[in-house]
Amino acid sequence: MYVILVYDIEQKRVGKMLKLCRQYLNWIQNSVFEGDLTDVKLNELIHKAGGIMNKEKDSMILFKSRQEKWLEKGVVGREKNELDNLI
Amino acid sequence: MYVILVYDIEQKRVGKMLKLCRQYLNWIQNSVFEGDLTDVKLNELIHKAGGIMNKEKDSMILFKSRQEKWLEKGVVGREKNELDNLI
Numbered sequence: 001m002y003v004i005l006v007y008d009i010e011q012k013r014v015g016k017m018l019k020l021c022r023q024y025l026n027w028i029q030n031s032v033f034e035g036d037l038t039d040v041k042l043n044e045l046i047h048k049a050g051g052i053m054n055k056e057k058d059s060m061i062l063f064k065s066r067q068e069k070w071l072e073k074g075v076v077g078r079e080k081n082e083l084d085n086l087i
Numbered sequence: 088m089y090v091i092l093v094y095d096i097e098q099k100r101v102g103k104m105l106k107l108c109r110q111y112l113n114w115i116q117n118s119v120f121e122g123d124l125t126d127v128k129l130n131e132l133i134h135k136a137g138g139i140m141n142k143e144k145d146s147m148i149l150f151k152s153r154q155e156k157w158l159e160k161g162v163v164g165r166e167k168n169e170l171d172n173l174i
Binding site for chain 1 (some may be wrong): 091093095115116117119133136137140141142143144145146147148149150151152153154157158160161162163164165166168174
């Protein structure tokens with residue numbers, strides 16, 4: 001499953017969240033990630049994120065598409081360096 | 088066309104960018120917007136955003152899907168108040 005993940009997390013928890021998300025997805029912008037995940041891996045990520053987030057204050061949005069080809073991506077302006085995507 | 092827009096803009100230009108994007112899309116998180124746009128309206132938005140952004144420093148990512156039903160959305164944690172979506 002193709003996943004886009006966007007979070008809005010308080011500064012003090014951002015480091016942990018970033019590290020977690022990069023274990024599962026590619027980092028494409030400030031707080032935006034994308035990649036292919038199985039349902040099992042996605043649920044694992046959501047579960048772990050829940051352990052980091054303060055659910056009153058933080059938020060994480062997931063967009064899921066069964067196929068990547070259903071989504072077209074475009075970037076305006078600066079693109080993150082490809083090296084950023086290497087863990 | 089169903090559009091997800093995410094930007095990463097320097098603080099001093101965020102206000103203008105937010106205002107612009109809310110004219111075309113629904114604001115769903117910090118720097119994330121979604122909605123249905125025609126090609127013409129989307130191009131208009133991209134053109135206007137280009138006038139606000141510093142393309143060396145800022146970035147805007149667009150995900151486009153021909154049909155909203157191809158995307159499933161989930162939110163973990165705080166949801167933006169629905170009132171935020173009213174312009």
